[in-house]
Amino acid sequence: MNTIPLLQINNISVVYSDVIQVLKGVSLTVERGTIVSLLGSNGAGKTTTLKAISGLLKPENGRVTDGTIMFDSKTVQNSAPEDITRMGIIQVLEGRQPFKYLTIEENLRVGTATRWGKPYKRDMDMIYEYFPPLIKRRKSLAGYCSGGELQMLVIGRALLAHPKLLLLDEPSLGLAPLVVKEIFRIIRRINEEQGTTIILVEQNAAMALQIAHYGYVMENGKIVMEGKAEELRENPDVREFYLGMAASGTTKSYRNVKSYKRRKRWL
Amino acid sequence: MRKLQFHPCGNYSETYEKEITLFETDFGRAAVLIGLIVLFAVVPFITGPYALYVVNIIGITSIAAIGLNILVGFTGQISLGHGAFVGVGAYAGAIMATTLSLPFWIAVPAAGLVTALVGMVFGVPSLRLKGLYLTIATLAGQFIIEYILVHWEGLTRGTMGIVLPSASLFGIVIEGDRSFFFVIFTALIIMTLAAANIMRTRYGRAFIAIRDNDRAAEGMGIPIFRYKLLAFAVSSFYAGFAGALLAYYMISISTEPFNLGLSVEYLAMIIIGGMGSIAGSIFGATFITVLNEVLRWLTDFLMNSGMLEGMQLNMAPLRELVFGAAIVLFILFEPRGLAEVWRIVRSSFRLWPFSY
Amino acid sequence: MEFFVQLLVNGISIGFLYGLAAMGFVMIFKSSSVLNFAHGELLAAGAFIFLTLVTWAKIPVFVAFLVTLAGSFLLGFIVERLFLRPLIGEPLIYVIMLTVGLASIFKGLMLLVWGGNLYIYPDFLPSTISLQWGNINIPPVYVVAIIIGLFFLTLFGLFFKYSSQGIYMRSVADNQTASLSLGVNVRRVFALSWAIAALVAGMSGIVLGIINGINVHDLSSVGLKVFPVVILGGLDSIGGAILGGLIIGLLETFTGGYLSPSLRDVIPYIALVFILMVKPYGLFGLVEIERV
Numbered sequence: 001m002n003t004i005p006l007l008q009i010n011n012i013s014v015v016y017s018d019v020i021q022v023l024k025g026v027s028l029t030v031e032r033g034t035i036v037s038l039l040g041s042n043g044a045g046k047t048t049t050l051k052a053i054s055g056l057l058k059p060e061n062g063r064v065t066d067g068t069i070m071f072d073s074k075t076v077q078n079s080a081p082e083d084i085t086r087m088g089i090i091q092v093l094e095g096r097q098p099f100k101y102l103t104i105e106e107n108l109r110v111g112t113a114t115r116w117g118k119p120y121k122r123d124m125d126m127i128y129e130y131f132p133p134l135i136k137r138r139k140s141l142a143g144y145c146s147g148g149e150l151q152m153l154v155i156g157r158a159l160l161a162h163p164k165l166l167l168l169d170e171p172s173l174g175l176a177p178l179v180v181k182e183i184f185r186i187i188r189r190i191n192e193e194q195g196t197t198i199i200l201v202e203q204n205a206a207m208a209l210q211i212a213h214y215g216y217v218m219e220n221g222k223i224v225m226e227g228k229a230e231e232l233r234e235n236p237d238v239r240e241f242y243l244g245m246a247a248s249g250t251t252k253s254y255r256n257v258k259s260y261k262r263r264k265r266w267l
Numbered sequence: 268m269r270k271l272q273f274h275p276c277g278n279y280s281e282t283y284e285k286e287i288t289l290f291e292t293d294f295g296r297a298a299v300l301i302g303l304i305v306l307f308a309v310v311p312f313i314t315g316p317y318a319l320y321v322v323n324i325i326g327i328t329s330i331a332a333i334g335l336n337i338l339v340g341f342t343g344q345i346s347l348g349h350g351a352f353v354g355v356g357a358y359a360g361a362i363m364a365t366t367l368s369l370p371f372w373i374a375v376p377a378a379g380l381v382t383a384l385v386g387m388v389f390g391v392p393s394l395r396l397k398g399l400y401l402t403i404a405t406l407a408g409q410f411i412i413e414y415i416l417v418h419w420e421g422l423t424r425g426t427m428g429i430v431l432p433s434a435s436l437f438g439i440v441i442e443g444d445r446s447f448f449f450v451i452f453t454a455l456i457i458m459t460l461a462a463a464n465i466m467r468t469r470y471g472r473a474f475i476a477i478r479d480n481d482r483a484a485e486g487m488g489i490p491i492f493r494y495k496l497l498a499f500a501v502s503s504f505y506a507g508f509a510g511a512l513l514a515y516y517m518i519s520i521s522t523e524p525f526n527l528g529l530s531v532e533y534l535a536m537i538i539i540g541g542m543g544s545i546a547g548s549i550f551g552a553t554f555i556t557v558l559n560e561v562l563r564w565l566t567d568f569l570m571n572s573g574m575l576e577g578m579q580l581n582m583a584p585l586r587e588l589v590f591g592a593a594i595v596l597f598i599l600f601e602p603r604g605l606a607e608v609w610r611i612v613r614s615s616f617r618l619w620p621f622s623y
Numbered sequence: 624m625e626f627f628v629q630l631l632v633n634g635i636s637i638g639f640l641y642g643l644a645a646m647g648f649v650m651i652f653k654s655s656s657v658l659n660f661a662h663g664e665l666l667a668a669g670a671f672i673f674l675t676l677v678t679w680a681k682i683p684v685f686v687a688f689l690v691t692l693a694g695s696f697l698l699g700f701i702v703e704r705l706f707l708r709p710l711i712g713e714p715l716i717y718v719i720m721l722t723v724g725l726a727s728i729f730k731g732l733m734l735l736v737w738g739g740n741l742y743i744y745p746d747f748l749p750s751t752i753s754l755q756w757g758n759i760n761i762p763p764v765y766v767v768a769i770i771i772g773l774f775f776l777t778l779f780g781l782f783f784k785y786s787s788q789g790i791y792m793r794s795v796a797d798n799q800t801a802s803l804s805l806g807v808n809v810r811r812v813f814a815l816s817w818a819i820a821a822l823v824a825g826m827s828g829i830v831l832g833i834i835n836g837i838n839v840h841d842l843s844s845v846g847l848k849v850f851p852v853v854i855l856g857g858l859d860s861i862g863g864a865i866l867g868g869l870i871i872g873l874l875e876t877f878t879g880g881y882l883s884p885s886l887r888d889v890i891p892y893i894a895l896v897f898i899l900m901v902k903p904y905g906l907f908g909l910v911e912i913e914r915v
Contacts, residue, residue, distance in 0.1 A: 037863035067824040085806025093804055102790065109787060114806035116787055123907055156802075161806060345716050382875055392899050398657050398715060399858070403850050404899050414889040527847070531723055531868035538720050584734030591727025598721045 004073060006032045006165060007053070008199050012067030012077065014045075014052050016060065020050045024221045025067070030122055030165070035191050035198045037229065038206040039238075040218035046201040047094055048212065049218070050167045052200075054091035055081035071165070087112050088164035093155075094201075095173060098151040100143030107142050107153055111160030120160060130186055138191040140240045146178040155183070165197045167191075182202065184211050209233045303456070311448045319444040325556045327513050328449040332548040333462050334623075339534070340542035341466060342498035343478030348389060348405040349533040351412035352503045354525025355363045356382040356510025358416060361429040361520055373618055374455075375511040382507020383500040383587045386410070390499030394492050397481070401439055409527055428521035447516050453543045454512065455549075458505060462545050465501065476499055478543075493583020535590065541606025550605035558593065562586045627758050630880045631873070636765035637834075638872025639772030641864035643827040644845060647778060647820030652853070653796045654816035656715075657707065660722040662824055664729035665847015669695045669825020670832035671737055677744060684747045689710055691829065692822050697819025703814045711813075726843070728867045735841045742837040764833045771830060775823060776865050783861060792816060796859070851891035855898055862865040870894075 007030040014023040025047050030036045051057045052064050055076070064077040076084055099107050108127060112120045128135045131152035136144055142153060151171055157167055168187065172180040187212045191198055191236045201209035209215055215232045217225040226240070232238050311319060335349045360378035363369045370375065389408040416423050422428070433442055434549050441450055473494045476484040485491050514520045532555055540551020566585055577604050600609060644666055651659050659665075672694050676687035710718050748763040754759075783789040794802040795812045803809055805888060828842055835841060852871045856863025871891045879887035 054804060056800065059800060059803065079805045082806060084807045084811075090806070091804045093801055097798050097801040099794045099801065100792055101797050106790050106793070109790050110802060110805055110807060112787060113802070113808070115793055116791075157805060179810070292708050320638065339716065345719065385878070392896070396899060399656075399719075400854070400899060402719065403854055404896060405901075406847070407895040410892040414886075418885060423771065445723055496657065501848065531727075532721070534720060536716070542716070583733045587727045587734065588731030591724040591729075591731060594705065594720055594724030595728065598717050601705070602717055 001080075005029045006072065007077050007199075008068075008070040009049075009053070010068045010070070011028075012052060013065045014048050014057065014070060015064055016057075016062040018063075018260035021051065021143060022221050024106045026218070026221070026223055028223060028226070032197055033191070034213040035187070035200055035211055036185050036244055037200045037205075038218060039202060039205045039214040039215060041207065042203075043220075044218040045221040046218055047169055048221075050091055050169055050199065050201060052077065053084075053165075054089055054167055055079050055084040056091060062211075069209040085161065088162070089167065089194050089217075090114075090158040090161045090163035090165075091167040091169060092154050092169060092171065094155050094169035097098060097105060097141035097149065098145070098150050100141065100154055102142060103139050104142055104145065105138045105200070108134075108160055113162045123162075127159060130159075130190065131156050145176055148183075152186075155186070155190075159196075163196060163198065167199050167201075169201045170203060171200075172202065172207060184208075187211060187239070188217050195205060205238070232261075250263055271522055282330065305595065306452065307449070311445045314446055319448060321560055323444060323448055324449050324513065324518060326448075326455045327509050328536070328556055329549045329552040330455055330458050330512070331506045331509035332533055332540065332552040333458060333545055334502040334509070335533050336537045336540075336542065336545065336548040337462060337465070337474070337505070338464030338498050338502035340537055340544065340547075341478060342474040342495065343481075344390075344393060344495060344498060345402040345531050345534075346405040346499075347534070348401060348408040348412065348525070349502075349506055350525050350527065350531075351409045351416075352506035353383050353510040353513070353529065353533075354416055354522065355385050355412060355503075355621075356424055356507025357514040357520050357525070358429070358510075359507060360511025360559070361431050362422060362436060363429045365429060366517070368432075369618070370435070371515065375508060375515070378511035379504040379508035381474050382510065383504040387496050387500045387501025390496045391501070392496045402407045406527075409530055413522065415523065428512075428519055429517040433518075443514075447541060451512060451516070454508070458508065459549070462505075466545070470494070470497065476544075528559070532590075533574070537596050537604075538602075539604055540595060541604030544604070544606035546605050546609070547606030550609065553603070554593075554605060555590075558589065562589055625758050626880065630840055630876045632759065632761050632765060634760075634873035634876035635869060636768040636872075637876060639768050639865070640831050640834075641845070641848060641852050641872050641907055642868025643772050643775060643823055643830075644777065644883075645849045645856065645864035645868050646861055647823035647827075648849045648853055649859060650779075650816050650820045650823070654792050654822035655707070655813050655857050657718050657722065659680070661702075661720065661726035661729060662820075662849055663843035664726050664733070665695065665699065665824040665829035665833065666788050666845055667733060667837075668698060668729060669821075669828035669837075670837045670842055671733060672825070673829045674737075674742055674744065674832070674837055677747075678742075688829070690824055695825030696818045696822040698825075699818040702821070707813065707817070708810065726846070727908035730839060730843055737839065739839060741841075742832075744833055744837070748833070764830065769828050770836070771826065772865065774860070775826075779861050785914045787816070820897065826890075844862035848891055851895035851898075854895050875905070882890070 004042070007028075009026060009028045011027050013021060013025060013027045015021050018078075026037075026045070026049055028036070028049075038049065041044050046075070048057070048062070051060070053069060053071075053076070055078070057063060058078075058081065067077070068075050069077040071084075071087060071089060074087070075088070076087065101111060102110070107210075108124060109120065112118070112123075133149055134152055134156065137149060142150065145153065155171065169185070171183055175183070184207050187198065187200070190196055200208055200212060205259055209229045210234055212229045215227060215229050216223050217232070217238065225232070225235070227235070274486025310322065316320065317528075331349065331353050335346065336343050343572065356378045359381040360374050363374040363377055364371070367374075389405060393403040396404055433440055435441060436450065439446075441447055455584050466474075468532045472488045473484070476489055477491050477494055477498075481491050510525075536551030536553070537548055539554050540549065562585055595606060644662065647660050647665070647909075651657055668886060669691055673687055673691040676682045676690055676754050677684060680687075682690065702725065705888060708719060709719070748767060751763075752766050753763045754766060755763055783793060789804065792812050793809045794807060794814070798807055799809060802812075804907060831845060847862030848871070852867040853864055854867070855870055856865070871894070874890055875887050878890045
């Protein structure tokens with residue numbers, strides 16, 4: 001078994017349109033077969049990090065200006081998305097972007113683009129096994145499916161590409177709590193059964209830390225904290241800022257002052 | 268007297284009035300003034316009849332191009348029927364001058380108004396259509412108008428064409444290139460100022476908002492259909508006005524020139540000149556008109572010099588080729604057109620010798 | 624009655640050709656949302672390449688046909704590569720105007736090489752494939768037009784519905800970023816759709832050339848007639864393109880036959896405006912699914 005980490009991001013900076021710097025020296029390591037969760041508030045640079053990995057910065061006029069991204073000990077920063085996806089990195093975009101005018105089944109077939117011409121029937125059955133609700137809707141247009149079905153669809157679509165590294169961008173966005181739970185359970189299952197390495201970007205930190213092995217917290221384009229998922233869950237800062245649990249309910253005002261200071265120290 | 272204003276380095280506007288002012292500096296104002304004086308006092312007296320004819324055509328074309336730029340460059344509604352609208356204006360002017368025997372100064376603006384109405388009719392599809400579909404609707408408009416101009420013989424005399432009486436303004440008969448020069452360029456200046464000012468009002472801002480994001484514009488409370496229609500009306504008014512001027516200037520008109528090729532030519536003008544720039548429309552009109560004349564001259568020259576004896580080289584293929592190449596090259600290399608080139612040249616002079 | 628049936632047959636075969644021409648157009652639109660104003664010129668290019676090969680180079684007809692198709696395919700590929708690829712992501716009007724400019728360039732080039740004259744192909748279709756019912760005669764070229772139309776309609780229908788590459792092409796039309804994220808080679812899809820479109824256009828150019836003779840102006844104006852056809856059928860429906868072509872073809876021949884020949888050329892556009900008012904997305908066009 002290969003012991004070097006699957007993905008190593010070393011001090012990367014990302015600049016959009018040559019002027020807007022979004023990432024300022026982000027480093028992270030993803031071990032094989034783990035779920036790594038990337039937390040942080042809006043605009044912290046989580047999505048940009050994912051796009052830097054998957055090569056989707058280019059259409060948005062962004063570029064990795066500094067640092068390296070090593071995938072399987074090959075550098076991949078600023079490569080074309082076609083090449084990166086063929087190496088086995090597949091990103092599931094934020095906000096569920098199905099092909100609205102294709103049926104569910106056709107949507108899934110697009111997932112085979114990286115290995116065009118190879119058989120895919122068995123994989124298809126596997127996807128339906130993971131996401132049973134999709135079977136009933138096989139022939140209907142994706143544009144008319146519900147949010148939960150679509151989220152399953154886009155994850156399933158990505159799985160058909162046989163990814164070594166799956167980048168999930170906010171799979172819980174805008175879904176009902178029960179559906180979120182279901183989706184996270186399936187993500188965990190995929191990780192365990194397929195051995196797929198997953199980077200999970202989430203707002204829903206409580207959920208994410210439950211299934212993740214390791215976590216990073218981002219703020220303003222930097223990584224400000226990292227640790228094992230259970231450690232992060234117990235960390236008072238994370239508890240307060242991301243899990244929304246006050247450490248103690250009684251001394252609120254005093255707490256506020258203190259947490260403000262704590263927050264300042266990070267930045 | 269207030270202090271003379273020069274160009275600051277950077278945007279230091281403190282009020283909205285400053286932000287939307289036509290002339291940022293007194294220098295610019297003076298330059299335009301001097302330019303106009305030169306234009307009126309010198310140009311008509313030093314140019315020969317042919318050159319003056321070209322200049323006049325540039326003037327008329329510029330008016331129509333400004334109109335198209337209001338619709339396409341500012342409002343974002345791509346129209347392939349502008350050539351036909353110019354034709355409508357020409358015919359409306361001609362019919363008013365002959366059948367209704369209206370005087371010149373009424374016939375030309377009235378032709379503009381008639382064209383504006385026609386333009387609104389073809390703008391109605393914009394109620395339901397967006398983008399590409401609207402473009403195709405205007406293409407249909409082009410063909411239908413062309414058909415009507417040729418086949419409504421009772422009104423337009425079909426392929427025979429119409430001969431106009433000579434124009435007169437304030438009792439003075441306008442004849443010949445030089446007197447037309449003054450009429451055309453006075454009209455052009457008025458129309459340019461009007462366009463520039465429309466763009467500074469709420470109407471202009473609404474147009475730009477619709478261009479940039481029509482759904483957001485609607486969300487902001489801009490009744491987009493009404494404004495789109497208005498843009499069509501204004502744009503066609505300019506086209507009709509220019510058409511009527513052209514009819515008077517050319518004395519006789521026929522349906523031939525107002526075909527799809529002309530519409531494409533107008534679109535090329537605003538692309539080459541610069542979309543969303545009024546000065547750009549004039550640059551573009553100048554560029555295309557001069558290009559046409561140069562090509563005509565070049566083919567004549569090649570034909571007469573005997574260099575290409577035996578080859579059936581005529582005007583059409585060369586014109587098509589160069590014309591297409593100009594469009595393609597501009598789109599690939601300077602999509603913002605001559606207006607942008609002009610801006611770069613100007614600012615490099617302004618910043619010299621300390622650029623950056 | 625005979626006149627009626629004859630018009631019907633003519634209309635259907637012309638309609639199939641319009642449909643074929645429109646099919647290429649729809650293909651480009653489907654994959655890259657580009658309105659191709661140079662489509663008529665691609666058509667004419669096919670017709671002229673074939674003409675040159677058959678009359679000047681004297682290559683056997685069938686070989687010439689295949690070579691023309693290959694040439695058209697290549698032409699479409701090159702056009703996409705050189706002119707459209709740099710414009711990916713630019714506003715619509717630039718892309719539209721670019722195709723307008725390209726149309727102009729092609730037309731100029733073809734006029735330079737072949738001039739504005741009317742050419743005809745040597746007669747090569749065997750008369751045995753003409754059909755005869757009583758007094759109604761269907762000339763061979765119309766039979767060929769119908770056969771080719773049906774064949775390619777089925778071919779492309781199957782291609783887009785079932786083949787992986789076809790589905791990738793549709794996915795790019797649908798959501799470019801998402802297909803990029805899944806590893807669809809978007810640039811190849813664009814190039815392929817232009818190449819296929821040019822191929823189909825070239826083929827309809829040849830058949831139209833057999834029917835009406837070959838003339839730069841006539842053939843390139845067919846490119847504009849594609850617009851009513853695709854609007855009628857819906858800008859993004861291959862089947863709709865064929866049906867739209869049939870309707871426009873019939874409309875034209877019947878207007879020409881019963882009303883007036885001069886109205887013939889403008890009736891498609893009148894129909895176009897009417898359709899746009901009543902059913903903006905055509906008969907088979909996709910209603911935009913907007914989720915805000």
